[in-house]
Amino acid sequence: MTENYTALFEQHKKAGASFTDFGGWQMPLKYESELAEHHAVRKAAGLFDLSHMGEVWVTGPEAAAFLDYALVGKISAVAIGKAKYSLICNEDGGIIDDLITYRRPSPEEGVDRYLVVPNAGNAAVVAKELLERSAAFDVTVEDASANTSLIAVQGPNSEAILLTLVPAEQHALLTGLKYYAAVEVGIAVNGTVQDLLVARTGYTGEDGFEIYVPNLDAPALWEALLQAGEGSGLVPAGLAARDSLRLEAGMPLYGNELSRYVNAYAAGLGPVVSLAKEGDFVGKDALAAIKAAGVGSTIGQKLVGLKGAGRRAGRAHYPVLKDGTLVGEVTSGQPSPTLGYPIAMAYVEVEFAEVGTVLDIDLRGKPERFEVVPLPFYKRQK
């Protein structure tokens, strides 16, 4: 696989980042201390390069009906300017990817337009899958991933920081923007104000924004945001902090909690699946059968949160035991920087998935006590 570099690679190098491969991309893992970056996002703000994420535009008279067919959620019910978290599944109900779909203003009467944002490692697969599924619909599917950068500002100070780059007459667009909504906002980059798509979404459990920007302007926007956040505690943050932040917020990571071998009901994403929506969708029959069988509630395994009693953390793929018997497997785990104790997500047999159940994680041969706790582990004070 050839290595991909985002338009911000030089910025990261200059800032002293150490890099890691993620989904075929060389991404900043951390700049100095991933703990400091984590805490900055919880207390002030962090700046993330998410340009490895995909951007697929779906446009046409049947765009809504097509996305209702291609994804498991009822995308046709999303209002212009709003967004929805959904899944793209196989016929057998396995998860190809989890993604966010933004409904954008109609470019013309009778035509709908959506932006679908898949994960980095799945972007090409999702674009191809959407194209194949679109054959019977009057839509165009355009993969803009290669030309689009994505920069996120996350943390309690992110609104104030972003506002410094927005003309005063447009401030209300940003301050009035709801969670899981997006709007075109004028942002000062390189001395000129450009209309950029700004979404109030994130993967950290904090307030924050994700800004879509053409590759060419991404370095200037990155520098402008860093400068704007200088007095507000903003630091560039890498994938290590992103992972610990999303884990505390109980958000699944594709490849860890989600895969083609996992279904929405076991993953606790049953509410994301709309079996009631009109018409067929890919994976519907399988998902209906899985739900009817009680997978994730009365049979099979279920994704749970685990809180450690000691100081040692469980890690992905560690066995989960009940009285020495294997009852599950950790998908993500580490010491929680915010909470100060080890946390983990794990798939466990449903009979041991009740909150309060005491289990062990096999930590390289030594069992360590963990208790099933509700997700998310961390919820911000609003």
Add this chain to the structure above:
Amino acid sequence: MAKVVAELKYSAEHEWVAVDGSGPAGIGISAVAADALGDIVYVDLPEVGSIVTAGETCGEVESTKSVSDLYAPVTGEVTEINDGVVSDPALINSDPYGAGWLFKVSVTEEGPLMSAEEYAAANGGEL
């Protein structure tokens, strides 16, 4: 670039050893390893009085991102452990060759060790 201290010897598993011949040898992990591990949050050290064997695991170092075994770079009896680093493992990141030392061993036999120059050349450290 991560610092490599000239006066120390190093194992392939990134432990440093301060062998001065006058008493038990101090042992820690190199700045190269500490940087690669990330912020260290937990350290499990061998007990005082136990015998460690060169090349064998004798504890572990856990960071936010990962966990690594600690390998004894020498054989001998553990005479002292650094309680400071047990209660504040971040010392390994901030001062890996000083306050972040891990334990001391009364050495009966050294494992295969590298000079600082050899270690730096092999691992991209800075002397």
